[in-house]
Amino acid sequence: MKEEKAYVITGPTSGIGYETALELAKHGTVVLVGRNRNKLEEVKRTINERGQDAAMVVCDVSDIISVKHAAKEIASLGLPIAGLLNNAGIMPQKALKNAQGWDLTFATNYLGAFALTEALVPHLPDGANVVFIGSAIEDPERKPAKVMGMKGGQYLSAESSAKGIWKPGGAKMAGIDAYATSKQCVLAAAMVLARETPRLHFNVIEPGITPGTGLGNNGNRFVHFLMGSMMQLMMLLPAFSRYKSTPKKSAKVISDVVTDTSGRTGVYFDQKGNPMQGSVLSRSKEFQERVVLETRALLEKYS
Numbered sequence: 153m154k155e156e157k158a159y160v161i162t163g164p165t166s167g168i169g170y171e172t173a174l175e176l177a178k179h180g181t182v183v184l185v186g187r188n189r190n191k192l193e194e195v196k197r198t199i200n201e202r203g204q205d206a207a208m209v210v211c212d213v214s215d216i217i218s219v220k221h222a223a224k225e226i227a228s229l230g231l232p233i234a235g236l237l238n239n240a241g242i243m244p245q246k247a248l249k250n251a252q253g254w255d256l257t258f259a260t261n262y263l264g265a266f267a268l269t270e271a272l273v274p275h276l277p278d279g280a281n282v283v284f285i286g287s288a289i290e291d292p293e294r295k296p297a298k299v300m301g302m303k304g305g306q307y308l309s310a311e312s313s314a315k316g317i318w319k320p321g322g323a324k325m326a327g328i329d330a331y332a333t334s335k336q337c338v339l340a341a342a343m344v345l346a347r348e349t350p351r352l353h354f355n356v357i358e359p360g361i362t363p364g365t366g367l368g369n370n371g372n373r374f375v376h377f378l379m380g381s382m383m384q385l386m387m388l389l390p391a392f393s394r395y396k397s398t399p400k401k402s403a404k405v406i407s408d409v410v411t412d413t414s415g416r417t418g419v420y421f422d423q424k425g426n427p428m429q430g431s432v433l434s435r436s437k438e439f440q441e442r443v444v445l446e447t448r449a450l451l452e453k454y455s
C-alpha cells in the first residue's frame with residue numbers, strides 16, 4: 153500500500169516537470185504548482201484518471217508575492233510533505249522583467265525557488281527532501297556549454313542579477329548569462345541550506361541535455377527549432393552523447409532523489425543520479441554564503 157506522503161512540484165505542466173509529476177504521483181499525493189490553471193487542471197485530470205491523487209496551487213514562481221501566497225496555500229492543505237521539487241525554469245533569449253521589475257530568468261529560476269523554499273521550510277517535517285533543478289551551464293568549463301560559447305555564471309551580486317546586470321565578458325548568445333547565473337545561484341544556495349538545516353535534505357540535479365521540452369521556446373518557433381536542432385546535432389558527437397537525456401529518463405532520476413529516504417544532503421547529482429561537481433565558483437563556501445546573504449537581503453521586504 154502507498155504510504156501517506158505528498159510531493160510539491162513547480163512547473164509540472166511541461167517537459168521534465170510533467171513527466172516527474174506523473175512519476176511522483178506513484179509515490180503519493182502530488183501538489184502541482186504552476187502559473188496556468190487550465191494546464192494544471194489537465195495534469196491533475198491525467199493523474200486522477202490513473203487512480204492517483206493531486207492537488208493544484210496556481211502560482212507565478214517569478215513573482216515573489218505570488219510565491220508567498222502559494223506557500224501559505226500549500227501549507228494550509230495540511231498534507232505530509234515529504235518532498236519539494238523546484239523545477240520551474242525558463243531560458244528566454246531576451247531580457248524580461250517579473251512583477252517586482254527584476255530579471256525574469258533570475259526571478260523564475262532562482263529567486264522564486266529560493267523564496268518558496270524558505271517559506272515552506274518551517275512546514276516541512278524532519279527528513280523531507282528539497283530538490284532544485286540545476287544546469288551544468290553554470291560551469292564555464294563544462295564541455296557542451298563551452299562549445300556553444302557559454303561562459304558559465306556571471307554573478308556580480310544578487311541585486312545586480314535582479315537588475316539583469318552580469319559580469320562583463322559573458323556569452324554572446326542572449327539570455328544565457330541570466331540563465332547560467334540563476335542556476336549557479338541555485339546550486340550555491342542549496343549547499344548553504346543543506347548546512348544550515350540538517351533536519352531536511354537539500355540536493356540539486358542536473359537533468360542532462362534534454363531536447364524537446366519547452367525550454368527556450370519563447371514564442372519564436374524558428375529560434376526554438378534552431379536551438380533544438382543544434383542540441384540534437386551536438387548529441388550525435390560521442391563526447392556529448394553521454395549528457396543526453398529525455399524528459400522520461402530525467403523524471404525517473406529526479407523522482408528517485410525527491411523520494412529518497414537515505415538522508416543524503418548537499419549533493420549535486422548528474423542526469424544518471426550520480427554525484428557530480430559544479431563549477432569551481434559554485435563550490436566556494438565563501439561564494440555560496442555571499443549568494444544566500446545577498447538573496448535574503450534582497451527578498452527581505454517581501455518577508
Ligand SMILES: NC(=O)c1ccc[n+]([C@@H]2O[C@H](COP(=O)([O-])OP(=O)(O)OC[C@H]3O[C@@H](n4cnc5c(N)ncnc54)[C@H](OP(=O)(O)O)[C@@H]3O)[C@@H](O)[C@H]2O)c1
Nearest residue numbers: 163165166167168187212213214240241361362365366367
Ligand atoms: N531541457 C533541458 O535540456 C534542461 C537542461 C538543464 C536544466 N533544465 C531545467 O529543467 C527544468 C525544466 O525545464 P524543461 O526543459 O522541462 O522546460 P519546459 O518544458 O519549458 O518546462 C518549464 C516548466 O516551468 C514552468 N514555468 C515557467 N515559468 C514559470 C513561472 N513564472 N511560474 C510557474 N511556472 C513556470 C512552465 O509552465 P508553463 O507550462 O505554464 O509554461 C513549465 O511547466 C528547468 O528548471 C530547466 O532550467 C532543462
